[in-house]
Amino acid sequence: MKYVLVTGGVVSGLGKGVTASSIGLLLKACGLRITSIKIDPYLNTDAGTMSPFEHGEVYVLDDGGEVDLDLGNYERFLDIKLTSDNNITTGKIYQSVIDKERRGDYLGKTVQVVPHITDAIQEWIERVAMIPVDGKAGPADVCVIELGGTIGDIESMPFIEALGQFSYRVGTGNFCLIHVSLVPVLNVVGEQKTKPTQHSVRGLRGLGLTPHILACRSTMALDQNVKVKLSQFCHVTEENIITLYDVPNIWHIPLLLRDQKAHEAILKVLNLMGKAGQPALEEWTSRAAICDKLHEPVHIAMVGKYTGLSDSYLSVLKALVHASVFNRKKLFVDWVPASDLEDATAKENPDAYKAAWKLLKGADGILVPGGFGDRGVQGKILAAKYARENRIPFLGICLGMQIAVIEFARSVIGLQDANSTEFDPNTRNPCVIFMPEGSKTHMGGTMRLGSRRTYFQVMNSKSAKLYGSKSVIDERHRHRYEVNPDMVACLEKAGLSFAGKDETGRRMEIIELPNHPYFIGVQFHPEFKSRPGKPSPLFLGLIAAACGELDAVFLGNGIQRNIPNGVGNHTAKIKAYQNGIATKATNALPDGVYSNGNGVYL
Numbered sequence: 001m002k003y004v005l006v007t008g009g010v011v012s013g014l015g016k017g018v019t020a021s022s023i024g025l026l027l028k029a030c031g032l033r034i035t036s037i038k039i040d041p042y043l044n045t046d047a048g049t050m051s052p053f054e055h056g057e058v059y060v061l062d063d064g065g066e067v068d069l070d071l072g073n074y075e076r077f078l079d080i081k082l083t084s085d086n087n088i089t090t091g092k093i094y095q096s097v098i099d100k101e102r103r104g105d106y107l108g109k110t111v112q113v114v115p116h117i118t119d120a121i122q123e124w125i126e127r128v129a130m131i132p133v134d135g136k137a138g139p140a141d142v143c144v145i146e147l148g149g150t151i152g153d154i155e156s157m158p159f160i161e162a163l164g165q166f167s168y169r170v171g172t173g174n175f176c177l178i179h180v181s182l183v184p185v186l187n188v189v190g191e192q193k194t195k196p197t198q199h200s201v202r203g204l205r206g207l208g209l210t211p212h213i214l215a216c217r218s219t220m221a222l223d224q225n226v227k228v229k230l231s232q233f234c235h236v237t238e239e240n241i242i243t244l245y246d247v248p249n250i251w252h253i254p255l256l257l258r259d260q261k262a263h264e265a266i267l268k269v270l271n272l273m274g275k276a277g278q279p280a281l282e283e284w285t286s287r288a289a290i291c292d293k294l295h296e297p298v299h300i301a302m303v304g305k306y307t308g309l310s311d312s313y314l315s316v317l318k319a320l321v322h323a324s325v326f327n328r329k330k331l332f333v334d335w336v337p338a339s340d341l342e343d344a345t346a347k348e349n350p351d352a353y354k355a356a357w358k359l360l361k362g363a364d365g366i367l368v369p370g371g372f373g374d375r376g377v378q379g380k381i382l383a384a385k386y387a388r389e390n391r392i393p394f395l396g397i398c399l400g401m402q403i404a405v406i407e408f409a410r411s412v413i414g415l416q417d418a419n420s421t422e423f424d425p426n427t428r429n430p431c432v433i434f435m436p437e438g439s440k441t442h443m444g445g446t447m448r449l450g451s452r453r454t455y456f457q458v459m460n461s462k463s464a465k466l467y468g469s470k471s472v473i474d475e476r477h478r479h480r481y482e483v484n485p486d487m488v489a490c491l492e493k494a495g496l497s498f499a500g501k502d503e504t505g506r507r508m509e510i511i512e513l514p515n516h517p518y519f520i521g522v523q524f525h526p527e528f529k530s531r532p533g534k535p536s537p538l539f540l541g542l543i544a545a546a547c548g549e550l551d552a553v554f555l556g557n558g559i560q561r562n563i564p565n566g567v568g569n570h571t572a573k574i575k576a577y578q579n580g581i582a583t584k585a586t587n588a589l590p591d592g593v594y595s596n597g598n599g600v601y602l
């Protein structure tokens with residue numbers, strides 16, 4: 001196993017996660033198998049209890065791990081499935097050491113940060129790096145480790161110490177350190193300043209870590225003399241100094257790294273030149289180019305609670321982007337704060353109320369994402385009502401599905417006080433109720449988390465067709481409440497279709513309004529499994545419906561596009577995209593690029 005460690009200096013928010021994922025992608029494109037570990041030096045054992053408003057979304061893995069959103073970047077870029085152990089936190093490490101101490105495993109020794117915590121970190125990394133994450137047998141070739149925070153943070157010290165020891169333990173040729181730093185440009189003189197990077201590299205060295213490669217964030221490519229200066233002061237060769245300058249979309253980052261031969265620099269440090277080939281990034285290149293040229297707009301109203309911080313819904317946004325690029329549309333996300341749609345806002349803040357309704361009414365499609373707590377629930381219900389009555393394409397995710405059911409029960413069946421027991425425990429018409437999988441009395445750990453199976457009930461439903469007419473699908477969950485099974489018959493009679501259920505038939509997974517152009521609600525979170533080259537079917541459906549092109553997707557003849565020049569000429573294995581949408585294979589596309597037979601890249 002070879003290791004690439006990515007650290008960050010100077011300031012946070014440099015895009016270290018995207019850089020690390022892009023490095024992984026680039027190495028994967030060279031033919032290597034990649035896994036990754038994210039280290040978060042905070043004390044929380046996992047991200048499950050962290051507010052999306054403060055920390056961005058909680059990303060959910062197949063195994064039910066609630067982890068840092070950076071793991072989403074790895075899964076999307078590398079098309080892998082990580083485990084909750086791939087996210088290390090200080091809390092997890094200390095817990096494991098304290099558990100061991102309680103069991104008496106330290107045989108009376110004084111338990112200390114060095115060596116006990118630092119050993120635990122190294123053992124954790126070595127153990128987790130061996131877990132295959134790409135569906136193939138045996139461990140990957142390279143593990144990319146991203147250390148959260150910036151060099152010098154007090155809480156990352158034990159990790160730095162552990163990683164210093166680790167680099168020595170695995171030895172030269174097995175460890176490559178990439179330091180992501182900032183080269184600011186001072187407006188007055190327009191000069192690229194190297195001092196912050198010099199300082200942060202000095203800090204890194206002082207802590208026993210030597211960088212092999214510098215990845216410098218800057219607005220423009222670094223001047224040659226700036227590289228020379230950095231090389232001299234930081235003891236990193238010039239060809240190992242890469243600039244990550246501003247690009248129109250993040251899909252360019254792997255290409256930027258390739259153009260500057262970052263893969264060669266890494267492969268040399270890791271002695272992998274013989275094993276790896278030239279990076280094959282045709283699909284990635286054409287998608288980044290297509291993305292830059294999109295001009296036909298599609299407006300999606302996101303009716304949520306945390307509209308102030310887009311990271312709160314990062315995976316939903318990414319899934320929308322994947323689906324829009326697939327449909328060749330330029331995505332505009334119109335953020336609608338749910339509570340601004342409510343009657344109370346009309347009185348308190350009429351401008352906000354008007355603005356919110358204007359956005360909602362101007363959108364081509366409406367998405368209500370997941371959420372917890374009752375703030376904005378009434379606004380979300382109003383958005384679902386508007387979408388249902390005005391035949392606007394609608395996708396409700398988790399809480400978004402639950403509020404759509406409440407709205408339907410209230411407006412269509414006439415149950416005025418229909419509600420979720422999450423918001424009104426005493427409602428006489430509880431159409432959404434607490435349905436824990438385990439204990440009913442114990443509140444902790446009662447969330448239904450991770451991958452669960454959905455069985456389609458209605459094969460000619462839009463959702464079943466979008467999933468390629470499969471009879472079962474696995475998607476990720478994170479919820480406590482569900483549609484009340486005792487009210488299903490009544491809802492069905494009034495016209496709501498339950499297109500997907502769990503294996504017991506008691507848990508409702510997918511709702512649909514059959515006579516609506518596109519009105520779908522799902523108890524699961526399809527956004528977590530969307531990938532740039534494989535958009536989530538329900539997002540694909542939402543965007544296509546919002547553009548009036550859903551029928552084309554169903555007919556399998558897609559949207560007519562020209563195949564861009566320069567995309568592979570060799571015979572390739574073409575897979576039909578999710579068995580349904582892509583039908584005819586052409587032989588002019590490289591591996592991993594799919595076509596529906598009409599030149600559409602899927």
Ligand code: GLN
Nearest residue numbers: 370371398399479480481
């Ligand atoms: N609050 C709801 C529940 O617990 C919805 C959760 C969600 O949207 N992720 O079931």
